[in-house]
Amino acid sequence: MSKTVEKLDDVVIRFAGDSGDGMQLTGTQFTNTTALAGNDLSTLPDYPAEIRAPAGTLFGVSSFQLRFSSWDILTPGDHPDVLVSMNPAALKVHLKDLKAGGMILVNTDAFDDKNLELAGFKSNPLTDDSLTNFRVIEVPITKLTLNALQGVGLTQKEMVRCKNFFALGLMYWMYSRTTESTEKWIKEKFGKDPKIEEANTKALKAGYYYGDTTEAFASRFEVKPAQLKPGLYRNITGNEATALGLVAAGQKAGIPLYYASYPITPASDILHNLSMYKNFGVKTFQAEDEIAAAGAAIGASYAGNLAVTGTSGPGAALKSESISLGIMLELPLVIIDVQRGGPSTGLPTKTEQSDLLFVTYGRHGEAPAPVIAASTPADCFNMAYEAARIAVKYMTPVYLLTDGYLANGSEPWLLPDAKDLPPIPVHFRTDPENFQPYARNENDVRPWAIPGVPGLEHRIGGLEKQNITGNVSYDPDNHDEMVRLRAQKVKGIAKDIPLQEVYGDQSGEMLVVSWGGTFGSVRSTVERLRRSHHKVSHAHLRYLNPFPRNLGEVLKNFEKIFVPEINLGQLAKLLKSEFLVPVIQFNKVRGLPLRSTELEKAIIESLGGSK
Amino acid sequence: MATINENVPTKKYTAKDFASDQDVRWCPGCGDYSILAQVQRILPELDVPKEKHVFISGIGCSSRFPYYMEAYGVHGIHGRAPAIASGVKTANPELTVWVATGDGDSLSIGGNHFIHALRRNIGLKILMFNNRIYGLTKGQYSPTSELGKKTKSTPYGTVDYPFNPVQLALGAAGTFVARSMDRDPKHLQQILLRAARHNGTSFVEIYQNCNVFNDGAFEILTEKETKLDNVVYLENGKPLVFGKENDKGIRLNVFTPEVVSLKDGKWSVNDLLVYNESSFDLAVLLATFSERAGFPTPVGVFYQVEKKSYEEMMTEQIETVVKKRGAGDLDKLLKSGNTWIVSAN
Numbered sequence: 001m002s003k004t005v006e007k008l009d010d011v012v013i014r015f016a017g018d019s020g021d022g023m024q025l026t027g028t029q030f031t032n033t034t035a036l037a038g039n040d041l042s043t044l045p046d047y048p049a050e051i052r053a054p055a056g057t058l059f060g061v062s063s064f065q066l067r068f069s070s071w072d073i074l075t076p077g078d079h080p081d082v083l084v085s086m087n088p089a090a091l092k093v094h095l096k097d098l099k100a101g102g103m104i105l106v107n108t109d110a111f112d113d114k115n116l117e118l119a120g121f122k123s124n125p126l127t128d129d130s131l132t133n134f135r136v137i138e139v140p141i142t143k144l145t146l147n148a149l150q151g152v153g154l155t156q157k158e159m160v161r162c163k164n165f166f167a168l169g170l171m172y173w174m175y176s177r178t179t180e181s182t183e184k185w186i187k188e189k190f191g192k193d194p195k196i197e198e199a200n201t202k203a204l205k206a207g208y209y210y211g212d213t214t215e216a217f218a219s220r221f222e223v224k225p226a227q228l229k230p231g232l233y234r235n236i237t238g239n240e241a242t243a244l245g246l247v248a249a250g251q252k253a254g255i256p257l258y259y260a261s262y263p264i265t266p267a268s269d270i271l272h273n274l275s276m277y278k279n280f281g282v283k284t285f286q287a288e289d290e291i292a293a294a295g296a297a298i299g300a301s302y303a304g305n306l307a308v309t310g311t312s313g314p315g316a317a318l319k320s321e322s323i324s325l326g327i328m329l330e331l332p333l334v335i336i337d338v339q340r341g342g343p344s345t346g347l348p349t350k351t352e353q354s355d356l357l358f359v360t361y362g363r364h365g366e367a368p369a370p371v372i373a374a375s376t377p378a379d380c381f382n383m384a385y386e387a388a389r390i391a392v393k394y395m396t397p398v399y400l401l402t403d404g405y406l407a408n409g410s411e412p413w414l415l416p417d418a419k420d421l422p423p424i425p426v427h428f429r430t431d432p433e434n435f436q437p438y439a440r441n442e443n444d445v446r447p448w449a450i451p452g453v454p455g456l457e458h459r460i461g462g463l464e465k466q467n468i469t470g471n472v473s474y475d476p477d478n479h480d481e482m483v484r485l486r487a488q489k490v491k492g493i494a495k496d497i498p499l500q501e502v503y504g505d506q507s508g509e510m511l512v513v514s515w516g517g518t519f520g521s522v523r524s525t526v527e528r529l530r531r532s533h534h535k536v537s538h539a540h541l542r543y544l545n546p547f548p549r550n551l552g553e554v555l556k557n558f559e560k561i562f563v564p565e566i567n568l569g570q571l572a573k574l575l576k577s578e579f580l581v582p583v584i585q586f587n588k589v590r591g592l593p594l595r596s597t598e599l600e601k602a603i604i605e606s607l608g609g610s611k
Numbered sequence: 612m613a614t615i616n617e618n619v620p621t622k623k624y625t626a627k628d629f630a631s632d633q634d635v636r637w638c639p640g641c642g643d644y645s646i647l648a649q650v651q652r653i654l655p656e657l658d659v660p661k662e663k664h665v666f667i668s669g670i671g672c673s674s675r676f677p678y679y680m681e682a683y684g685v686h687g688i689h690g691r692a693p694a695i696a697s698g699v700k701t702a703n704p705e706l707t708v709w710v711a712t713g714d715g716d717s718l719s720i721g722g723n724h725f726i727h728a729l730r731r732n733i734g735l736k737i738l739m740f741n742n743r744i745y746g747l748t749k750g751q752y753s754p755t756s757e758l759g760k761k762t763k764s765t766p767y768g769t770v771d772y773p774f775n776p777v778q779l780a781l782g783a784a785g786t787f788v789a790r791s792m793d794r795d796p797k798h799l800q801q802i803l804l805r806a807a808r809h810n811g812t813s814f815v816e817i818y819q820n821c822n823v824f825n826d827g828a829f830e831i832l833t834e835k836e837t838k839l840d841n842v843v844y845l846e847n848g849k850p851l852v853f854g855k856e857n858d859k860g861i862r863l864n865v866f867t868p869e870v871v872s873l874k875d876g877k878w879s880v881n882d883l884l885v886y887n888e889s890s891f892d893l894a895v896l897l898a899t900f901s902e903r904a905g906f907p908t909p910v911g912v913f914y915q916v917e918k919k920s921y922e923e924m925m926t927e928q929i930e931t932v933v934k935k936r937g938a939g940d941l942d943k944l945l946k947s948g949n950t951w952i953v954s955a956n
Contacts, residue, residue, distance in 0.1 A: 278933070298698060
């Protein structure tokens with residue numbers, strides 16, 4: 001039976017179910033298959049902090065949103081076109097986000113009295129006409145999965161667990177995908193357990209064939225490949241990209257990469273990824289706490305490794321004292337803060353941009369440190385590499401800010417050639433002649449003198465040092481000089497970073513200034529506004545301390561500066577204090593990426609309706 | 612062709628070679644001077660070139676130690692010396708890494724790093740100067756101060772039970788646990804040498820007199836008249852004899868230790884407990900002596916066991932993975948996974 005194929009350019013699907021339903025896995029598989037089909041894509045996983053919240057509850061709902069398209073896209077989308085809802089709670093939580101007229105695929109078997117009650121439905125939404133504005137497709141997914149798996153030899157419970165593959169297979173059919181890549185993955189993942197492998201494969205195929213044979217669907221859809229820049233691609237999450245950027249930096253610098261960390265959401269995947277790369281000589285040290293991770297990284301740096309410590313907000317706070325030591329010792333060190341909702345434990349699995357002021361200023365004493373931030377999941381590679389380059393060249397701790405959205409979200413990445421990556425020269429001091437631990441080069445940088453080199457024995461420490469000799473000094477004028485030298489060194493990095501670029505007109509009515517993980521939402525919004533002839537440009541900052549040296553000039557060329565952030569105005573505060581310019585703030589601190597639609601409305605309002 | 616072994620010093624050192632050009636700034640009469648002198652005296656005995664020694668410290672009087680050593684050194688932050696030193700040692704296992712710390716630095720603010728360094732058996736030589744007081748902050752009680760001690764922060768006496776550092780180190784799976792005293796230079800040298808030669812974490816508790824804020828804390832153990840009756844020297848394979856005239860001993864009455872006289876003819880040396888430093892049980896038992904009324908305080912090596920160090924296992928693991936998967940190729944790594952080609956059209 002053949003069905004018509006409708007062509008679409010852009011689709012947003014959200015898979016939602018219990019945290020035990022395998023929604024992250026389903027979403028990831030759909031993403032990989034979609035990437036291989038050549039679409040541009042962007043993902044937004046969203047899961048509860050609890051590992052297995054009680055089944056059927058609202059707070060136990062886990063979701064994975066995926067947008068794919070035949071053009072270049074920058075965000076995972078505000079409103080899904082399709083909601084795959086594995087139970088009533090998932091429907092309850094996500095229905096409000098669905099586009100008017102959107103499609104809901106529900107597993108009707110999960111809509112029993114108990115689940116409806118847990119989700120807080122007074123009546124069954126499938127029968128009470130409350131979903132008439134949507135296209136509801138009812139599929140008894142659990143029952144169909146059980147039927148398909150008769151004879152495989154699994155228990156009822158085990159069979160039920162395969163239902164996410166049925167749903168995945170059905171979605172593959174609906175979007176004209178093949179099941180091949182997922183079948184291969186199932187074989188690799190469950191090969192050791194032939195029954196499970198068989199069951200998952202059967203469920204996947206049963207879902208696919210169901211689409212073909214059922215009369216519920218009149219047509220299926222097709223999204224043509226995007227016209228991406230030619231080259232070799234892979235799909236990558238921010239944390240994977242960060243890990244690869246660090247490995248690349250270690251290889252290019254020709255020194256071992258040393259990653260010391262304490263497990264923390266959402267940064268742990270960097271540790272997991274790096275611990276797999278031992279054949280690159282990568283040393284990973286899971287420390288007893290955040291402070292020890294920072295301390296071990298400082299020790300490794302002193303001994304001549306490319307030292308990195310990664311964490312999220314609460315851990316960054318614990319490391320603060322150690323980073324001040326790193327600044328005093330003037331040793332290279334990369335600190336990665338994968339920001340999440342705060343303060344305190346806050347929203348551990350959600351995204352936020354609220355550590356900017358903390359990493360910029362959150363240390364005792366006059367303790368300047370460079371701060372840079374990644375813009376997209378794949379950009380985490382570039383910025384991790386850049387953080388290492390700056391740290392080594394300037395003998396300083398460097399903060400790299402990413403966030404929960406970048407860390408877990410993914411996008412296609414045009415793979416760089418290793419040989420094209422910029423060099424990271426490392427100069428260990430070896431000549432004892434005239435060696436002074438705190439003598440400085442033209443960039444105000446002291447030598448990296450590592451233990452084991454004869455004739456360079458010297459002591460460094462947290463006490464203030466005499467300029468040049470590095471001996472302990474309590475001299476008032478010396479302290480004043482050293483404080484200024486440390487500040488000057490970091491300030492001087494501005495001459496070594498790219499000038500700030502502006503997207504759109506270089507002067508005009510409004511410049512939207514953003515940083516970090518909001519790049520996608522902001523750029524796509526500005527693109528859309530420019531298409532409708534609004535006089536708005538966009539500057540996305542990747543360097544936050546020091547700022548690009550032309551930033552002041554750039555800001556002066558616009559009448560209005562509009563700063564959207566997932567915090568209460570931290571970049572806004574920095575811009576105001578640094579450049580004395582008035583700024584218009586747009587702040588949403590919901591633990592989620594900024595919505596393009598809301599942002600667009602706010603920008604238009606600030607423009608005063610002018611075009 | 613002869614090859615040069617980088618790990619063997621090319622010249623014979625003297626203690627002076629390990630003294631830096633910095634003026635030592637501890638209070639006159641401080642026990643730290645003796646510890647510094649003994650460390651400088653034993654280093655020439657080791658076949659380690661000067662540039663391979665690294666001294667890491669935290670905060671406190673003891674932690675000024677690295678500044679006075681002509682070697683590599685980092686004066687770190689309070690309590691974190693074992694963490695920093697763990698980074699140095701694992702980054703470059705060829706270095707000989709020392710930690711100079713105090714009772715407050717290692718057992719209070721740095722307690723966590725201290726126990727985890729021991730647990731991992733990282734090759735650090737931890738010298739803990741125990742003066743049972745906070746000296747640098749001018750006289751507050753420390754986690755080893757005796758219960759009821761009157762100090763600046765406890766004018767009515769502490770209500771805070773102390774740690775027993777040897778017990779703590781044993782409980783944290785230390786593989787070399789020893790005690791010595793600043794005023795027993797010969798003994799201290801022996802213990803330091805053994806600590807230096809141990810593979811894995813060495814822990815040496817050094818009773819150290821703070822003559823300004825806690826003078827005489829260990830007087831009974833260090834002064835001529837009282838010392839021999841109150842200290843028992845642990846020697847592997849030897850019976851536990853002590854006393855001015857070697858007239859007392861330790862006997863094990865089933866599980867309970869007792870002090871016996873060797874003078875009254877009831878017990879002889881043959882009845883005494885023979886020390887075995889590879890016995891964890893004995894080490895745990897002897898660790899309690901310093902708190903048992905009527906018992907002598909043991910000094911010497913309580914416990915030593917050979918166990919693979921963290922850095923050895925770390926290095927082996929990397930070598931195994933390299934052997935199995937081949938040395939990493941960055942370009943291959945970047946282009947691994949599910950890739951696809953977008954062609955120009």
